[in-house]
Amino acid sequence: MPMLEISNLHASVDNGAKPILKGLDLSVPKGEVHAIMGPNGSGKSTLSYVLTGRDGYDVTEGKVSFEGEDIGDLEPEERAARGLYLSFQYPVEIPGVPTLTFIRESLNAQRKARGEEEVSAPDFMRLIREKAAILNVSMDMLKRPVNVGFSGGEKKRMEILQALVLEPRFLILDETDSGLDIDALKVVSEGVNALRSPDRAMLVITHYQRLLDYIAPDKVHVMSAGRIVASGGPELAKELEAEGYDKYVRAA
């Protein structure tokens, strides 16, 4: 049984007025990293929001199963507690909330939802220090309000840091490479690769092949006009980089 199984997924925004996903099929087994590539407007970000349950993204047909459970009716926080994690393309600034507080409260909320003990303050500090070191994130940054005044690269590092602390079962990385210079890209990729494990799967959404040089996918899917139109191995990403999306856009 695949960890994530998406079948014939249709979804729209604006109260059904605007269909974006039009019969998408995808399955990602445990332990694998899959990439989704596609041109702008193909529905990649919509897919990430539909999977994580954002309000305003309505599933009109089809089904999403996570570890055998239909998650279509679950709230975003319930999906998070089951281990679905979205690294945002544009991480959100939250003035007035220190990053440390935010991450600790998120972790404890998830643990509480799963019926686990909350993490004590000293244990949490030990955990976050250890993970922050992997991503070169300073304590000073962690004391600042969530993402406020952070550069694009800092925001993306913070997304991966949260994933390292929350230890989700399934990661969706939405355009994690956008706005990163090559050094930041290496640091972020190291963080992501540290999360690879036989018990975990990932969906890497990207417009460019560049990120996949650092996070090597097991499979690559091409998305166009709300559907997966081609699937293959890592070589497919290289082909797209060389030849562009034209033939897939036409095929759709």
Add this chain to the structure above:
Amino acid sequence: MGGIRMTLPLKLTPAETALLDALDGATGWRAATRAALENRGLPNKRDEAWKWTDLRRLTGNITEAGTIAITGTREPDAKLPIRHAPTDILPRLAGALGGEARIYTLSEGESLSLEVTASVGVGHAIYVVEVPTGVSAQVRERLSVADGGFANIAVLYRIGEGASLDRIVSIGDCPGILAVSSGVDLGEGASLRQTTLTFGGKLVRLETHLAHPGAKAEAVMDAVYLLAPNRHADLTTTATISGPEGNLSQLTKGAVASHGHGVFQGKIHVEREAQRTDARMTHRALMLGDRAEIDAKPELEIYADDVQCAHGNALGAIDETALFYMRQRGLPEAQARAILIRSFLAEPLDRIRDPQIRDSLLEDLVTGLEALS
């Protein structure tokens, strides 16, 4: 048609009739107060300054006499009869019916705490706080009014030359009606830092009228309101800056649930002599539901030409993107909302200088948010 103005005699509410009865046989300015009340009634939505807060309607049937207890960290230094009449009707009534004024004269470093508790029925009180020349002190006022009560309170602050006052006003859950009219006379080179926290009431109206001399004096007037359904809070301030080189900063933040009603009215009047004034007024509020009501009227009236004055007013809803982001990390929706509202409202409270009072008000805010969800 033109020239003839028809005036119908006012049909008095039971509350107004009871107030007139209490003023029977009054002389001097008290008699004038009685006449003004008889002619115009209690403040109501036909008065421009009260168009969003209809005191007359809500006090209508409150006739019995109530009591206002004022307890403090110490007794007042004096209790004196009121000799001069305030201008507006409510402080006039407080002066006429509130008995002797309690006078507190603060000493250097003093921290005065006053609990004002009003019972069922109509009560009036008046107190005066004097901060002598050069003295630094702090006053914390906590007010509450019982269900079925109407408390009318007049307060006068006289802040002497070079003196410094931190004034913290907090109003807990207030099922009754509360009107507080504060006059603040600021001396040259003096400093006022006023912070108000209110969760509204059946009706809460807090007026502050600042007489600012310019003259390197500095005033901060900040406020926070968080209103549950069927709660009303009205924060009204006027500041008249009469001389050069004064400073004024006002930051008011609010959040209102469906069927709650918040009002902010702020007016800064900069006189011709008040050159090089620096005055800023900001009001920002969150509508927490479709049926929330927030009315705001910020005004600048500037007669000097070399000034830096600005005002801003913004109403909005909770940032849905931030809410989704927090829920995606596992925070339940109610908790995520509370965190966002708290962080929005905390800013004026974060500017309180006394860390203990700051923490205590922030705690009150969190408690208020928990009650809301």
